[in-house]
Amino acid sequence: MCILVSFSDVATVYQRLGINQHSAGVQLVNFYRWKGTESVIDLGCGNGQLTALISEKTAEKVTGIDRSTKMVKVASSNYPHIHFSCADLEQLHPDAFNKYDVAFMNSVMHWFQKPQETLKKIKYLLNPNGHLLVQTPLKSWCPQLETIIQQVFNCKEFIPFAEAYNNPWFHLTSDQAYQHFFQKFGFNVTKSQVVTTTTHVSGNEQIWDAFMSGPAQAFFAQNNYSCQLPKDYEHHFKKQFSRITEQNQIDQLNYNRLMMSLFL
Template identity: 30%
Template structure:
């Protein structure tokens, strides 16, 4: 069995996760973390944004991620920055009234049981504490990526295997649906919006952005009903990359489109 997981993604995540980090800027603005607040970074990845949180507040800062390799990288880079990093699934957090803020950037889409996660987050927050998320939204979260995957679906080299792929992501189609999700888990939603973001990149950059997260779903063996091998993975990558090159404009750039939900809620 071959393929890729976030373990492999972690090796190059710092260089390829430019979209996730850029999207976090608005989340920081909306949450407006105060200088002494205690913060949980939910789905902290390799810790780059966790250390940014540490620079804002003198309070307790904890970063958790389900992937051991991501946490190992966080510890290697920021283990001496007075941040606690833990390997843990979001559904398994067991904090009680401990945090003023829960920061969740580009991770919410991976939570298979969002209601359970939100219930755990509610318990983890202090009274009037707040949670902020930024995540890809809508089934067509990136039309560029979806166009490339459509090629994979029909290509002779990949179609017979790809039909056994089951999407691991959780997407809702409107800001109102995200608002309702949080409200049914007792949160008061202060802000909810789906933003359509356009940026220009070379095809190679778009391919690297794809490899910073999406590929850990599309080429992860556990999301297929049958084993996948290196021949399939190689063909998949080639088809996706070629499609990105086919998306270039007259300047040789791809207009990359992402739909992202931003939501702030209060306990």
């Protein structure tokens, strides 16, 4: 995969960039009623902040995995008492890990290229009656950022790239659609809730940071385009992005997310 910006590139600054994802993850941790005896695997653990929070909820083993080597390095450095491992969940052989009581998945599912196959692997990682905790953006994930991105793509110089872009994200439109999806694989829904959170922003850079915290990894990935991206693509994209942001005078970002607690 040829990527102009990747999660490894932002690993050391993700604590600043990923404040919205972290906030949603804290909500997901609190969405579940912990007994204190659960073994947990954090799938797509990033810099390990949420893994560390989870480790405070249980006396059993907590493991974090992420496909970014730099993210795992940051996590291991910050939280040496927790075991972190570099692994791509979609390429994972389930036998490579123990079985767990809880699988935790925050802002990860929408990146799945093969969601059905990956969910089967996650199911294999769980003990009987195991729980899966999921936070994932809805298809309309952030109207303000979506509008800015669309307006960038509407600029004359970006129209060819807009036409060549293939959205890599796995998004469903509603709570009911996700419930149906998980039920097909044998999961039962304990609790499910759509949550809209508002982040107040001041200035173009804060909005750009929100874009760089996740969406940039899709829009700056060469293999999501059927044409060749120029080397200065990110520079020109940011230039138009900042111009549009300033014109629209955006002072808040609204994120639409789904929180789910499921069990086998």
